[in-house]
Amino acid sequence: MSAKNAYICDVLVVGAGLAAERSAVEAAEAGLNVIILSLVPPRRSHSTAAQGGMQASLGNAALAKGDNPKIHFEDTVKGSDWGCDQEVAKMFCETVPIMIRQLDYWGVPWNRVTAGKKKLPSGIEVEDTKDKEGLITARDFGGVAKWRCCYTSDGTGHTVQFVVDTVVCKLGIPVHDRMEAIAIIHDGETCYGVVARCLRTGELNVYLAKSTVIATGGAGRIYAASTNAVINEGTGAAIALNTGLVPLGNMEAVQFHPTGMPPVFILMTEGARGDGGYLLDKNLHRFMPDYEPKKKELASRDVVSRRMIQHIRAGYGVQSKYAPQHLWLDIRHLGRQWVWTNLREIATIAGNFNGLDPAKDLVPVVPTQHYTMGGVRTNKWGYAYGLKGLFAIGEAACWDLHGFNRLGGNSLAETVTAGYIVGKQIVKYTLGATQDFNYKLVEDFVKQEEERIKNLISGKNGKEDVFEIRDAMQQTMMDHVHIFRTGPSLEQGVAKLQELYRRSLKIGLHSSGQGANPELAQALRMPGMLRTALCVAYGGLMRTESRGSHFREDYPKRDDANWLKRTLAYWKEGADLPTLDYEPVACPIMPPGDRGYGEATAGPKGK
Amino acid sequence: MGRQLSFSIFRYNPNIPGDAPRMQEYKLEEYEGMTLFVALNDIREKLDPTLMFDFVCRAAICGSCAMMINGRPGLACKTMTGTLPSRINLMPLPVFKLIGDLSVDTGTWFRNLQVRTESWIHTNKKFDPEALEVRMENKTAEAIYEPERCIECGCCVASCITANIRDDFLGATGINRVGRFLIDPRDERTDAEYFEVVGSEEGAFGCVGLMACDDNCPIELPLQQQLAFVRRKMAQAGLKLDLKGMKIS
Numbered sequence: 077m078s079a080k081n082a083y084i085c086d087v088l089v090v091g092a093g094l095a096a097e098r099s100a101v102e103a104a105e106a107g108l109n110v111i112i113l114s115l116v117p118p119r120r121s122h123s124t125a126a127q128g129g130m131q132a133s134l135g136n137a138a139l140a141k142g143d144n145p146k147i148h149f150e151d152t153v154k155g156s157d158w159g160c161d162q163e164v165a166k167m168f169c170e171t172v173p174i175m176i177r178q179l180d181y182w183g184v185p186w187n188r189v190t191a192g193k194k195k196l197p198s199g200i201e202v203e204d205t206k207d208k209e210g211l212i213t214a215r216d217f218g219g220v221a222k223w224r225c226c227y228t229s230d231g232t233g234h235t236v237q238f239v240v241d242t243v244v245c246k247l248g249i250p251v252h253d254r255m256e257a258i259a260i261i262h263d264g265e266t267c268y269g270v271v272a273r274c275l276r277t278g279e280l281n282v283y284l285a286k287s288t289v290i291a292t293g294g295a296g297r298i299y300a301a302s303t304n305a306v307i308n309e310g311t312g313a314a315i316a317l318n319t320g321l322v323p324l325g326n327m328e329a330v331q332f333h334p335t336g337m338p339p340v341f342i343l344m345t346e347g348a349r350g351d352g353g354y355l356l357d358k359n360l361h362r363f364m365p366d367y368e369p370k371k372k373e374l375a376s377r378d379v380v381s382r383r384m385i386q387h388i389r390a391g392y393g394v395q396s397k398y399a400p401q402h403l404w405l406d407i408r409h410l411g412r413q414w415v416w417t418n419l420r421e422i423a424t425i426a427g428n429f430n431g432l433d434p435a436k437d438l439v440p441v442v443p444t445q446h447y448t449m450g451g452v453r454t455n456k457w458g459y460a461y462g463l464k465g466l467f468a469i470g471e472a473a474c475w476d477l478h479g480f481n482r483l484g485g486n487s488l489a490e491t492v493t494a495g496y497i498v499g500k501q502i503v504k505y506t507l508g509a510t511q512d513f514n515y516k517l518v519e520d521f522v523k524q525e526e527e528r529i530k531n532l533i534s535g536k537n538g539k540e541d542v543f544e545i546r547d548a549m550q551q552t553m554m555d556h557v558h559i560f561r562t563g564p565s566l567e568q569g570v571a572k573l574q575e576l577y578r579r580s581l582k583i584g585l586h587s588s589g590q591g592a593n594p595e596l597a598q599a600l601r602m603p604g605m606l607r608t609a610l611c612v613a614y615g616g617l618m619r620t621e622s623r624g625s626h627f628r629e630d631y632p633k634r635d636d637a638n639w640l641k642r643t644l645a646y647w648k649e650g651a652d653l654p655t656l657d658y659e660p661v662a663c664p665i666m667p668p669g670d671r672g673y674g675e676a677t678a679g680p681k682g683k
Numbered sequence: 684m685g686r687q688l689s690f691s692i693f694r695y696n697p698n699i700p701g702d703a704p705r706m707q708e709y710k711l712e713e714y715e716g717m718t719l720f721v722a723l724n725d726i727r728e729k730l731d732p733t734l735m736f737d738f739v740c741r742a743a744i745c746g747s748c749a750m751m752i753n754g755r756p757g758l759a760c761k762t763m764t765g766t767l768p769s770r771i772n773l774m775p776l777p778v779f780k781l782i783g784d785l786s787v788d789t790g791t792w793f794r795n796l797q798v799r800t801e802s803w804i805h806t807n808k809k810f811d812p813e814a815l816e817v818r819m820e821n822k823t824a825e826a827i828y829e830p831e832r833c834i835e836c837g838c839c840v841a842s843c844i845t846a847n848i849r850d851d852f853l854g855a856t857g858i859n860r861v862g863r864f865l866i867d868p869r870d871e872r873t874d875a876e877y878f879e880v881v882g883s884e885e886g887a888f889g890c891v892g893l894m895a896c897d898d899n900c901p902i903e904l905p906l907q908q909q910l911a912f913v914r915r916k917m918a919q920a921g922l923k924l925d926l927k928g929m930k931i932s
Contacts, residue, residue, distance in 0.1 A: 116737075117790030119835055120745045180816045183804040183869060185827035188819055210818030228828050234744065235831055242803035245794065253790045254782070276782050277698045305740045339716055342742040397715070417825070421744065424902070428743055428761040429718075543728040587732040591698035592783060595732035 079271070079522045080279035083252075085111045086506050088269055088285035090257045090312050093121035094233070094488065095470025096291035097240045098495025099502060103287075104247045106503040111283065112251040113272055115307050118241045122293055122305040123491060126233025127421055128347035129215060129225035130492075131485035132172040136189050136211040138202035143222035145169040150666060152483055155219045155376050157624035157634060158668040159329065159479025159642070159661060164456045166665060168477055168493050175492045176212060176226050183239045185228050186212040187418075197352030197409055215418075216350040217484045219376035219673070225485040230345045230421045233488055240492070254592075255281065258600055260288070260315050260466070261513075261521045267466035268513045270315070271525050273600070278591045280525060282518055286509040287465050287502050290316055291495075294448035294471040298609045300550035302445040303336050303343040312472045314604030316452045317611070321462035323644035323657065325453035325474030327608065328615035328626050331482055332559050334380040336444025338399035340429045344422045344441055346484040348434075349373040351418060353407040355384065356438065357392035360404070368678050375673035378481040378625040381443035382675070385559055398430065398440035405439045412436075443559060447471065447487060449478045449625070450612070453644055458498030461644070465509065467502055469494040476642065479661075480624025532599045533589035538582025542599040545583065549576050549609055557613045562629050566617035573613055574652050577606040611645040611654045618656055619643065634676065636668045685713035686769050690726065693774045696735065696783040706772075707731075719752065719759035719773075723785075735784035743901060746836030749776055750785050756838040758901045759785075776841040789837045796857050800880050802864060805872045819868065830863035830909060832902055839896035839906060851885040855896035855906040858887055862909045865916060874920035882917040890914075 087103040089096045092114030103110045114121070135143040148169040153160060180186055191209040195201050204213075217225040228235040244251070254275035261268045261284070269284040295310025296302035316322040334355070335344040349355070354362045355373055367383040368375045375383070384403055387393070393401035407415055412435040415423050419434070426432040426439050452468035453461045454475055460466040469475070470491045475498075477490050531537050556569025580602045589596040621635035622628050640661050645654040670677055688711045695704035709726050720741045727734045736759070739747040743761040750759050751774035753767060764771070779787035796802070839855040840846045846854045853861075861881045864870045881887045890910055897907040 116739055116745075116747065117793065119793070120739045120747045120790075122740065122745075125740050125742065125744055174812045177814070177816045178810055178812070181804075181806075181808075181810045181869070183867065185819075185824040185831060185867075186816075188821040188824050190821045210820060212816055213821070228824070228831075231744075231828070231832060234834075235828065238831065242797065245797040246801075246803040248798075251790075251794065276788075305745065307739050340718075340741070425742055425744075543732075585732070590733075591696050592735065593733055594727060594735060 079282040082282040082284065083111060084284045084511065085109045086285060087287045087289065087502060088113065088283050089289045089291060090270060091291035091293060091472065092118035092251055092253065093123035093291060093293055093470060094237050094240060094491035095495045096289070097244050098492045099289055099291065099469055099499040100249050101240065101243050101247065102496055102499025103502055103506070104249050108503060108506055110249050112249060113255045113257055113283065114251060114253045115256055115275065117253045118244065118251055119238060121237060122308055123488070124234045124237045125305060125343070126488045127230040127343060127345035128217065128350065129227030129232045129485050130176065130236070130488040131217070131220070131224045131483065132176040132226055132489060133169065133222065133224055134173055134176065134212055134214065134226065136208045137214045137223045138204045139216065139223040140214050143224055147221050148224060151220045152477070152486060153666050154671045155481050155483040156479025157481055157671065158636070158640065158663055159326070159623055161456060161476045161661070162663060162665045164475050164477050167456070167497065168490065171497060172489045172493050175489070175496060179236055179239060179492065180212065182243055184235050187227055187229070189213040215347055216374060218346055218349070218374045218380065219371070219483050225347070225350060227347065229417065230347050230419050236488060236492070256597065257312065257315060259521055259525055260319050261518055262319055262463055263514070263517055264321065266464040268518065271521050273597070275592050275597065278593060278596070280522060282522060284511065284513060284518065286511055287467060287506045289502060290452050290460070290466070290468040290472050291470050292472045295608050296445050296448065298549060298605055298612070299445040299553045301336065301341045301554065303333055303341055304445070309601055309605055310448065310608045311601055311604065313452050314601070314608050316460065316466070316468065317607055317647045318604060319463065320647060320649055322460050322466065323453050323462065323646045324608070324611050325450055325476060326480070326615070326643050327450035327611035327645055328619055328643060329449035329480045329624060330445060330612060331377055331447035331449060331625050332381040332443040333377055333446035334384055334443050335405055335441040336446070337426065337430065338402055338440055338442050341444045342425050342429060343446070344405055344439060345419065346377070348405060348407050348419055348422060351407070351414065352410055353405055355441070356404040356406050357387060358394045359392065363387050363392065367681070368673055370678070371673040376481050376671070377484060379674040381559055382627060384443050394440070396440060399442055402440045402442040405441045407434050408436060447482055449480065449482055450474050457501040458494065459501070465505070467498055469498050480626055528600065529589065529596065532583060532585050532596060535584030537584065539584040540579045540582045541586070542583050542595060542602050545576055545580050545602060546598065546605070549573065549606055552576070553609055553612070557616055560627055560629050561616055563617065566613060569613045570610065570617055573606060573610050577603065577610060577652055580606050607647050607654070614654055615643045615645055615656065632675070640668065688713050688722065688764060689770050690722070691770065691772045692734070692785065694784050695781065697781060698783065713764050717764045719762045719764065720748070722764055723759065735782065735786045737786050744834060746834035749836040749838050749841070750774065751776060751841070756841040756899050758836060761901070776837050778840050778846050779837055789835065792837070793835045796853060796860070800853065800857055800861055802860050804864070804867065804870050806869060807871060817869070823868065827863060827867050830859045830904065833859055833904055834902060836901060838899045838901055842895035842899045844893055845889045845891055849889070852889045853881065853886050855910060858913050859904060859906060859909045862913045865913065874916060875923070878917055878920040881913060882921055887914045887917045
């Protein structure tokens, strides 16, 4: 066995979600030769599952009046708990309105302003004025001062991905779907491309490029319960980490979305609360105003998720067939017309999976792993640390727009905005680069992957079961590295993950591994997933403060004196723990302060 | 104790030399809330790690997992085993190229469809980053969103007698896609230009009207209406063309 095919291109984009495709468009429009690799066809990417919308300060809706990039920036920094890169956030907030309008030009059917007086579920009356009629409207979302979340019903990710993919089709950019990058080819200084395994045939291919872009999304599936698609196993970030040279930034920053629907943990959009929905407890009491009198259900996600668990711990959780403990999402008062027009996707999901109609039924919800703030650490232009010719964007990257908590609607916005901004940098770098590789080096990387595959098939290193190890990892993350964290529990979690990591190096297949064997695909990913999980758990153990989504019960306060810094996790060859390094987080525009919601503002018990 | 479920699953991996198509039996005990997503993963992880199938979102929004479920096309992820008899027969979708077992290549088929129908906004306007968006009525945006919701799962294609006998038929999904651009004011194509794309028997006139597409669409797109709409538009456009495709009115 050796590499079946070798492809040479200017820009290789690994992943076909929104960040990936938007950067590919930028490169292709500059005349570069681009290839997109993806586990799945682009329109099946997890970007399409984004529901609620995309934050951009257009200021068209009644309660959006006066909005601007500066307010969006302030909301983003507060949301991040001062963990984000403020230069990146500023650039992002200034660019995203143009991105929304460009998506409109390309064909996204954004919902529009209709003029007239409206009574909101909160009782407030607002008026959308005639001068804004027909412009792109927005809905309310968590942790924001203005209505800024532009949407198409609650299928925003779907429409945006489909439209960006039309541009990819129009430009004729080749997409090699069912092709998984399994190793980065590099010489210690420069990235030359990847070794990829074809998920149709099982064959190995080589892709060589001047620029390689990691845009493979998040790693939610290191947890047993996640809103993420089953393909979100962090594969791209894991192969970057595996070089030993490229660090993952802030992996301990994991977002738990307040409203995953048990027992399947599919997302119920934040738009449900943005549009006026409530959270209720077992007594059908609306409890969020007790904890967060100002923002209520629309504090940031980290805060709402913690308040929900706090309330469950206080004995107010619902016990039902859906989950041992959960709360209710109530959107009945929004009315059937609104629910089945603007929240249609989640209404359908509630019907499909629990037989519920949210226009008349309460929907069970529980905070669920949702987003990976950390990822391949890049500079503000998207260049990955550690290797020349390597870029990262979107959820796979730590650019770092989100710091320790991402605002709802900022991820979909990040994908296209980073695709555009970093895309321009990729063009600039690629035009100045030459393709100069040593074929022996390429062959050595292919051989190494062939060797891994051979050993997994023959069981040379052991007979450990890949699915058993995966399940144990996912459960460990649930038990020890979840919303509320403590030193002793994290230590146990790290120890368990280390043991599982060592076992993952001894996986042997139960099947023949022939063709596009799914057991082999999982086995190839498993050590990388465990390294990623260890970056999360160990980074969390060492960060002795609470910031955004990283909450340490033994260190419940944000500690700006010691921890205004970003974790960089490296994986050295032969190690069974990441090596952590830190870099300062500068706050050049907005010094650390009060978020306006959360425990530090509203107090531990609220009220 | 739940029911004993008996699965009969199509097996064939064209990439393994000597492999032959066959049906294979598996037994599982059913439990509350079991979907085919859960069941198939249980089979793969506990009984047979070679079994090939596709899931991505497992929320019925990505369209990856369409298959023939007891003879009807549907999304496996949202199919509750409780709605099925205890014998469950699973086959790959017809029409699409088989990758292996229950996995078929819908990606290539749909990409070809987009390219053939040029399913992107055609406009001579240049994007102006300084300008406000062009205004649109909200009800127009909602009308575009309706057909735009198609998740390209392929159930309508698998259901379609015409698609099953001719390779070049666009299927309800293709006609729906064209219908989406037809009503979009941003697309500047004329009816005559659309006629070139769908005014033929590979397009709107290939449909023989059995409407299984409409019955089997897992997201309940109004495919029958869309077909009628596109046909009517194309019939009108056709009447305005002479045989050489020149506009005479």
